[in-house]
Structure formats: structure tokens, C-alpha cells
Amino acid sequence: MTFKNISHHTKQWLTSSKKFLFGFLLLLCASNLLFSQRDTEHWFAPMKQSYFTDSNQQALFLSTDAVTPFLVTIYNNNIAIGTATISKGNPQSFTIAKDMMMTNLQSGAFTTTTRGLYLKGEKPFFCTFRFSIDKHGEILTSKGKAGIGTKFYTAYAPLSVTSTSFNFTSGILATEDNTTVTVSGYNPTVQFSNGTTGATNPTMTFTLNKGQSYVIEGNGNIASNLTGFIGAKIVANKPISVTNGNFNGQHTLIGNGGGGLDIYMDQSIPVERLGDEYVVMKGMAPLSYELEGAVVVATENNTQVYVNDETNPIATLNEGQFYRIGSTSFISQNFSGHYNMRIKSTKKIYVYQLMSGGGTGTYYNTGGANYIPPLNCFLPKKIDEIGFINTLPYSTPIIPTVKLNIITEAGATVTVNGTVLAGVQGPYPVTGNTNWVSYSVADVMGNITVQSTKAVTAGIAAGHEAVGYGGYFAGFSSVPVIAKKNGNCIPGMILEVDDSYASYQWSFNGNPIPGAIANTYTPTKPGNYTVTVSVGGTCAPVTTPVFEVIMPSLPPSLLANQEICIDATTTLDAGAGYKSYEWNTGATTQTISNVGPGNYWVILGFNGCFSRQEVSVKVAPNPIIKKIDLENKKATVIVEGGKPPYMYSTDNTNWQNSNVFNDLPNGQKRFYVKDAFNCEPVSVEVTIINIINAITPNGDNINDVISYRDLGYKKDLSFSVYDRYGNNVFKGTAFNNYTWDGRFSNKKMLTGAYWYEISWTERNVENTSIKYTGWILLKNSN
Incomplete structure (x- = not known):
């Protein structure tokens, strides 16, 4: 790439033809993972520009294998900024404003911002963020949920020369609230663009909420920054998305004095998605230019790295250390222009591919970088569908030539858009591992579907005149790892693994869960969850790392009915x-x-x-006055229901705790009751009757009888008299007018005291029972 403040490049461009310059301006797209991981959710962390023009163009590109159209919603800072409806054969792009993903201002780095994107669809889809400025372009490929995690190591193209036009940058986007991130392990001599150094700040820690981001940057004019931030460790307590690389970089001086001048940027993957064996396919540049190869970053101490079939390690690395594998490690596989390289390690490593997509005389302008997925037999057998394979947003439309590179297991039948690959297309062996082969298909364009009868991954190398780009796609989620599909708490949390496996068996604390044989599982209690998956054939089943479900300590809720x-x-x-x-x-x-x-x-x-x-x-339920017992002008009010304690009154003004009232006058009397809720009281009106205490049935018409016929209108009226032994000697009815004359079976009863009961039911909602009791003296003449 050419910069206006680099004189020898400026002179060279001025002497180039107009046609060459026009092609360069339109097509300077960097190589990267053009295509992404198929998933229902995607995240993109932002970046810091080192080289700025006002020609920024950027858009999201979405595609899917789903035949039925579905909606994808795009968010920035948890706010929906738009939607796109996609289906197979109908990919879509969505334009993104510059400030949502990148900043050229120093104030946009080393601070919490709302830059970054999140997408969610009803079904799995591929998603890339493609962007360009004048003379430069790049593509970030989302790995979906495979791209979020809690531990990462940074990578970027090692800078070969200091320049203010270069930088390294790492963007971090939080997927959950209260995410604490710690960055460490960089060289003490690193100088960050905010003025701090690796010596004064050996670690940096910050906290982000969901949708918030943080960008770290170092300028390329500092010699210690050429490689000093490669291998820095990023650890978070909750899943994050990481974008890293150089917004502009140059990693070799070979090739007309400044090779690989371009943007090197990609979305990283967490450590758990890494492997120990990779195959890298070369792009367009001659080997002698040293534009292609890989940056290998170790995640553990004493990691030995081998290339191809060599038995001696090319490097032994400790945690966070890196090694630049040069382009001479590519091996020609008996066909001009078809080169691949096997990279094997004793422990998990990052492989960050550096490549070129340019044409003759322009290779050095077309650098780019891709994170490469590790080989494993759990790779998918189908990549369907990749949309707009040869499109990049730029100020003028461009139509590059694209070569499709495919890596699959040996013995597989491979098709592209239904056509079986054969002849010069492949297969070609991989030196050092006979279980894998590679294919190349020239001049692909539009929407692409790659299908193999065995595990497969693929990528592209593309170019037009002075410009090239490319990258691998699919495979990161195929490393069996549990991710959260939905929610952070129980209930509501859903766990998932990739949906491409033949069988699933979930376990809780090491014990299989009966019936849990789908690619998703909803945990019901905290603990350790794993899932054993298989793809059949000779690939043995494998169990994922433990996913620990923790119930967070929530603040106490005061809610109660x-x-x-x-x-x-x-x-x-x-x-x-x-x-x-x-x-x-x-x-x-x-x-x-x-x-x-x-x-x-x-x-x-x-x-x-x-x-x-x-x-x-x-x-609140009202209390109910169920019964009132009356005896000698004394009333006892019996209440149930409501909420004790009760209060009682006969005038709704003066209240007492006791349910007993004495010295009640004859006549109508209303009793009021309220409970602890102190609502409007309930009440019952009662007739306080005049009780006759003695009768003398001697025929003088004075107290000859005791009669309650005036109460005959009362519901369930009862009037009974008992002797001292409890024998019922009188039962009042409507036939005897509730009147007793001191006789039993038409015979006079003996003089003495008799017990009486008078009761009825008031005609109110509560059907209050009223009961009078007491003694009556009977004096009969013999």
C-alpha cells in the first residue's frame, strides 16, 4: 500500500500508469477471513485507525442456507439500528456508519465507548464486516458464539519499519454487564498511544457493560511497538469479542522496498477454540517476497512448533511468545501456484496467516491476515451459503478474480455449487499429514456452497490488478465447546454446541442426563455441564471442556404478595x-x-x-360475624376469617378488643367488627329481645306462657326448653306459635328451673347465627 507521507512510494505511484492507479484505488482490499462462522448471533469489536482519510466505506454482509426467509436485527449499544431479511440465494448487506466501528481520534481509545456491533437472527447465518478507506480495505469475519470467550492472546503483523502510518490495535466488546477485563503479558518497552508504557502499566483493567467496548492502541513510529504487543493476554470474567491487528502495517522490506503495506485485521478466537495442527494455503505472492506465511502465538510454556514433515521444531515458545514462519516453508504440491504448509505444535497455538492477493508487480501492496481454524474431524461437511464472495464496499464497484481454496479429509468427494471437483482442481497432498488434502477452484463468484463427504474448511485468494484479499471460513465452532445460546441465569439459560454433529449426550457433574441428546440443553441447577458429541465414521466421540453454570448472588427482592x-x-x-x-x-x-x-x-x-x-x-378478605350468643343482656360476638386481631364496636366509633358486650338494652342493636387490615368494618344488626325469666301458668293471664311468636319471621327460628337432666320438654314450631305454657305432652311440669335456647339465622350475606340461652323458672300450681 502507498502512503502520501512516504516519499519513495509516492514517487513510484506517480510514475505508474493511470490504468494501474485506477485499479489500485478501487481494489486495494486486504486479505482476511472473508467468510464467517454460521450462527444465530454475531459480535464485532471496534478498532482504532492509524491512517485516516474521509473515504470510509463499511457494511455488514449476511447470508444463510435457510430456504425460509427470516429476520436479522442489528444492534449498536443494545439499541436496534436496523434489520435485514435473508434466505438462501438472497444474501443482504447493511451499511454501517463509520463511528460505530472505528475511530481516528485518540479520545476514542483507552476509554469506555459504545462502538461495536451485535447481530441476532432467528436462524443461523454467516456474517462479515467489510470496510475500506482510500487505497485500503479489510474484512472482519464473525465466528459467531465461537468467537466469544474469556481468554485470548493478541496477534498482529510484525512491523518491519517504524512509521506514524502504522499501529497495533485491539478492540474488546462486552457481551454481558459487569464484565471485568485484564490485559497483561506485553513487553515492558511497549508505548501506548495514551502515553503510558508497559513498564509503568504492566497490566490494565477495566469494566464494561453489555454493548460497551474498549480499544487499546500503540503507534507504529515507536521501535518497541513493532512486535511488543504480540502475545499480550486478555482475560475477562465474562465472554467478550476481540478484534486485533494493524489498521496499517508493513511486515517485510522485500518487494520494491516496502512489502505487505496494508490493513491486517481480524476477529480473534478464544483459547478453547484453538488446536495443535493447521494447514495454510498460500495466496498470490512469490515466495521470495516473504509476504506470506504465519505468525504463531503460544498459549503455554514449552510449546514446540513444527512445519510440514520436519522432526525438529522450527521454534520452542513460552506463553505469549510468537514466531514468524516465512513463506519459504510453503511446499509446492506438484502444480504451479499450488502451495500449502502444515503447522503442528505440542500445545494449543494461534495461527495468524499473512497473505497476499495481488498480481504481477503488485504483490507487495496486498497484505492481509486471517485467523486459521485448526484441523479436526469435527469440521462441518457443508459450507452453505457464502454470499457476495467477490464484493467489498468501496467508493466504486469492483469485480476481482477469486480462487477458492479447500481443505478436506483424504478420500472425500467435494463439490462446489453441485459440481464435483477433479483434475487440476485437486486433490493435492498435505506434506506431513496424509489424512488431509487440498483443492483449488479458479474464477468463483457470487454465492458459493462447498460440500464434502468428509470434514471440510475453505477459503479464498482474490485479486484484481494491484489488489488482493482472501481468507478461510468455517471450522471454529466445530471444535466442540459449549456456549450460551440464551440467558445468563437459571431459569432462562440455554447451553448449546454446534448443530452439525451426528449425536449428543449431555452430562451434569460427570453423569449423563437422561434424554438430553440434542445440541442444546436448558440447565435446571448450577454445576458442571459437558456434552459428548460424535460425527460417526472413524472420528471418535469427544467430550467438551466443562462449562460451569454459576448462580449469581442476586440482591434480595422485597416483593411479596x-x-x-x-x-x-x-x-x-x-x-x-x-x-x-x-x-x-x-x-x-x-x-x-x-x-x-x-x-x-x-x-x-x-x-x-x-x-x-x-x-x-x-x-383483603373481610372478617365474618358468624355467631352472636346472647344471655341476660350480654352478647358474645363470634368472628372468623379476615386477619386477627379483631376490634369490636356497637356504634362504629368506640372500639374494644373484647368480643363481649354487657348491659345491652332491648331493641335493635348493630355490632361492628374490623380486623388487622382496618378496612371498612362489617356489621350485623340484632334484635335484643325481652327475655321472660319466669312463668306461672295459673290461668290469671299474667305470665301464664312464654311466647316468641313475634320472632316467627326470623330464618331458622328455634325455641327449645330442657329440664335439669337435659331432656327436651318443649320444641317451638309454627304450629304451637313458639309458645310454652309449662306443659309437656299436655301435662303440667313440676315447678323448677328449666334451660332454654332461642336461636335464628339473620338474613344477611354471612348468615349470622343468633342464640339466646338462659334459665327460666316455672311455678306450677298442683
């Missing part, structure tokens, strides 16, 4: 300490007031978890 008076209101308090509150009333506060009877719910957000709590406000 309430009972209130029918005409009252109350306040509902969800409890302090939550990050967000979302009531079904529309309120977003901790409490809601003036709440009447009804059913309510609130969604509480805390630490990336969201739980729905339901609460009901009911009308």
Missing part, C-alpha cells in the same frame, strides 16, 4: 441493588406507588441476568 382494602392502594418495592427494573405498568423504578388490587410483574436486571418476578395485590 399483599392484601389491601378494596378502596386502598399500596407500594410495591422490588428491592435495591438491581441494574434495571421493568414493570408491566411501564415503570422503570425500584418501587411503584398507588397500586390497586391486581397482578403485577417486574423484570429485574443484575450482572447480565434477567429474572421475572410476579406479585399479586388482592382485596
Whole structure:
């Protein structure tokens, strides 16, 4: 690539033909993972520009194998900024404003920002972020959920010369709230663009919420920055997405004085998605230019790295150290222009491919970088569908020539868009591993489907006049690792692995879960979860690393069901300490007031978890006056229901704790009761009758009988008299007018004291029972 402030390149461009310059300006696209991982969710962390023009062009590219159209929603800072409807044969692009993904301002680095993108679709889809500025372009490929994790090591193209036009940059995007990130392991001599150094700040720690991002940058004019941040360790307590590379870089002086001048940027993958064996296929540049090869980064101490079939390691690395494998390690596989390289290690490594897609005389302008997926027999057998394979947003449309490179297991039948590959297309052996072969298909364009009868991954090398780009796609999620499909808490959390395996068996704390044989599982309790997957054939089943489900310690909720008076209101308090509150009333506060009877719910957000709590406000049940016992002008009020303790009154003004009232006058009397809710009292009106205490049935018409016929209108009226032994000697009915004359079976009873009971049921809702009891003296003449 050419920069205006680099004089010898400027002179060279001025002497080039107009046609050459026009092609260069339009087509200077960097190589990278053009195509991404098929998934339902994708994240893109932002970056810091070192070289700035006002010609930024950028867009998302979406494609899928789903025949039925579905909607994809694009978010920035948790806010939907647009949608796209995609289906097989109908890929879409979506233009992105510059400031949502990159900044050229120093104030945009080393601070929390809202840059970054998140996409969510109803079905799995591929997604790339493709961008360009004047004379430069690049592509970030989302690895979906395979691209988010908690531990990463950085990589970028080692700079061969200092220049203010170069930099290294790492962008970090949080996928959950309260994500703490620590960056360490860089060289003490590194000088960051905010003025700090690796010596003064050997670690940096920051906290991000979901959708927030943080960008780290070092300028390329500092000699210690040429390689000093390669292998830096990024650790987070929750999943993050990482973008790293050089916004502009140059990694060799071979090739007309400045080879590989371009943007080198890609989305990284977490350590758990790495492997120990890789195959890299060369792009367009001659081997002598040293534009192609790989940067290998170790994740553990004493990692030995081998190339092809060599038995002696090319390098032995400790954690965070890197080695640049040169282009001379590529081996020609008996066909002009078809080169591949096997990279094998004793422990997990990152392989960051450096490549060129240019043509004759322009190789040195077309650098780019891709993270390469490791070989494993769990790779998918089909890559369907990659849309717009030869499209990059630029100020003028471009149509490059694209070569498709394919790596698959030996003995497989491979097709591209239904055509079986053969002849000069391949297969070609991989030196050092006879189980794998490679293919090349020239002049592909449009939408591409690659299918193999065995595990497969693929990529491209593309160019037009002075420009090239390329990259690998698919394979990262094929390394069996559990990811969260949805939610952060139980209930609501869903775990998943890739949906391309033949069988699944989930386990909890090492024990198989009966019936858990799908690619997703909803955990019901905290603990350690694994899943054993298989693809059949000679590939043995493998069990994922442990995924620990932890129940976060939530703030205490104060919500509890309430009972209130029918005409009252109350306040509902969800409890302090939550990050967000979302009531079904529309309120977003901790409490809601003036709440009447009804059913309510609130969604509480805390630490990336969201739980729905339901609460009901009911009308408090009224107490019921079930019975009033009357005896000698004394009333005892019997109450049930409601909420004790009860209060009693006969005038609704003066209240007492006792349910007994004495010295009641004859006539109508209303008794009031209220319970602990202190609602409007319930009441019952009672007739206080005049009780006759003695009768003398001697015929003088004075107290000859005791009669309650005036109470005949009362419901369930009963009047009974008993002797001292409890024998019933009189039962009042409508036929005898509830009147007793001191006789039993028409015979006079002996003089003495007799027990009486008078009862009825009041005609009210409560059917209050009224009961009079006492003694009556009978004096009969013999």
C-alpha cells in the first residue's frame, strides 16, 4: 500500500500508469477471513485507525442456507439500528456508519465507548464486516458464539519499519454487564498511544457493560511497538469479542522496498477454540517476497512448533511468545501456484496467516491476515451459503478474480455449487499429514456452497490488478465447546454446541442426563455441564471442556404478595441493588406507588441476568360475624376469617378488643367488627329481645306462657326448653306459635328451673347465627 507521507512510494505511484492507479484505488482490499462462522448471533469489536482519510466505506454482509426467509436485527449499544431479511440465494448487506466501528481520534481509545456491533437472527447465518478507506480495505469475519470467550492472546503483523502510518490495535466488546477485563503479558518497552508504557502499566483493567467496548492502541513510529504487543493476554470474567491487528502495517522490506503495506485485521478466537495442527494455503505472492506465511502465538510454556514433515521444531515458545514462519516453508504440491504448509505444535497455538492477493508487480501492496481454524474431524461437511464472495464496499464497484481454496479429509468427494471437483482442481497432498488434502477452484463468484463427504474448511485468494484479499471460513465452532445460546441465569439459560454433529449426550457433574441428546440443553441447577458429541465414521466421540453454570448472588427482592382494602392502594418495592427494573405498568423504578388490587410483574436486571418476578395485590378478605350468643343482656360476638386481631364496636366509633358486650338494652342493636387490615368494618344488626325469666301458668293471664311468636319471621327460628337432666320438654314450631305454657305432652311440669335456647339465622350475606340461652323458672300450681 502507498502512503502520501512516504516519499519513495509516492514517487513510484506517480510514475505508474493511470490504468494501474485506477485499479489500485478501487481494489486495494486486504486479505482476511472473508467468510464467517454460521450462527444465530454475531459480535464485532471496534478498532482504532492509524491512517485516516474521509473515504470510509463499511457494511455488514449476511447470508444463510435457510430456504425460509427470516429476520436479522442489528444492534449498536443494545439499541436496534436496523434489520435485514435473508434466505438462501438472497444474501443482504447493511451499511454501517463509520463511528460505530472505528475511530481516528485518540479520545476514542483507552476509554469506555459504545462502538461495536451485535447481530441476532432467528436462524443461523454467516456474517462479515467489510470496510475500506482510500487505497485500503479489510474484512472482519464473525465466528459467531465461537468467537466469544474469556481468554485470548493478541496477534498482529510484525512491523518491519517504524512509521506514524502504522499501529497495533485491539478492540474488546462486552457481551454481558459487569464484565471485568485484564490485559497483561506485553513487553515492558511497549508505548501506548495514551502515553503510558508497559513498564509503568504492566497490566490494565477495566469494566464494561453489555454493548460497551474498549480499544487499546500503540503507534507504529515507536521501535518497541513493532512486535511488543504480540502475545499480550486478555482475560475477562465474562465472554467478550476481540478484534486485533494493524489498521496499517508493513511486515517485510522485500518487494520494491516496502512489502505487505496494508490493513491486517481480524476477529480473534478464544483459547478453547484453538488446536495443535493447521494447514495454510498460500495466496498470490512469490515466495521470495516473504509476504506470506504465519505468525504463531503460544498459549503455554514449552510449546514446540513444527512445519510440514520436519522432526525438529522450527521454534520452542513460552506463553505469549510468537514466531514468524516465512513463506519459504510453503511446499509446492506438484502444480504451479499450488502451495500449502502444515503447522503442528505440542500445545494449543494461534495461527495468524499473512497473505497476499495481488498480481504481477503488485504483490507487495496486498497484505492481509486471517485467523486459521485448526484441523479436526469435527469440521462441518457443508459450507452453505457464502454470499457476495467477490464484493467489498468501496467508493466504486469492483469485480476481482477469486480462487477458492479447500481443505478436506483424504478420500472425500467435494463439490462446489453441485459440481464435483477433479483434475487440476485437486486433490493435492498435505506434506506431513496424509489424512488431509487440498483443492483449488479458479474464477468463483457470487454465492458459493462447498460440500464434502468428509470434514471440510475453505477459503479464498482474490485479486484484481494491484489488489488482493482472501481468507478461510468455517471450522471454529466445530471444535466442540459449549456456549450460551440464551440467558445468563437459571431459569432462562440455554447451553448449546454446534448443530452439525451426528449425536449428543449431555452430562451434569460427570453423569449423563437422561434424554438430553440434542445440541442444546436448558440447565435446571448450577454445576458442571459437558456434552459428548460424535460425527460417526472413524472420528471418535469427544467430550467438551466443562462449562460451569454459576448462580449469581442476586440482591434480595422485597416483593411479596399483599392484601389491601378494596378502596386502598399500596407500594410495591422490588428491592435495591438491581441494574434495571421493568414493570408491566411501564415503570422503570425500584418501587411503584398507588397500586390497586391486581397482578403485577417486574423484570429485574443484575450482572447480565434477567429474572421475572410476579406479585399479586388482592382485596383483603373481610372478617365474618358468624355467631352472636346472647344471655341476660350480654352478647358474645363470634368472628372468623379476615386477619386477627379483631376490634369490636356497637356504634362504629368506640372500639374494644373484647368480643363481649354487657348491659345491652332491648331493641335493635348493630355490632361492628374490623380486623388487622382496618378496612371498612362489617356489621350485623340484632334484635335484643325481652327475655321472660319466669312463668306461672295459673290461668290469671299474667305470665301464664312464654311466647316468641313475634320472632316467627326470623330464618331458622328455634325455641327449645330442657329440664335439669337435659331432656327436651318443649320444641317451638309454627304450629304451637313458639309458645310454652309449662306443659309437656299436655301435662303440667313440676315447678323448677328449666334451660332454654332461642336461636335464628339473620338474613344477611354471612348468615349470622343468633342464640339466646338462659334459665327460666316455672311455678306450677298442683
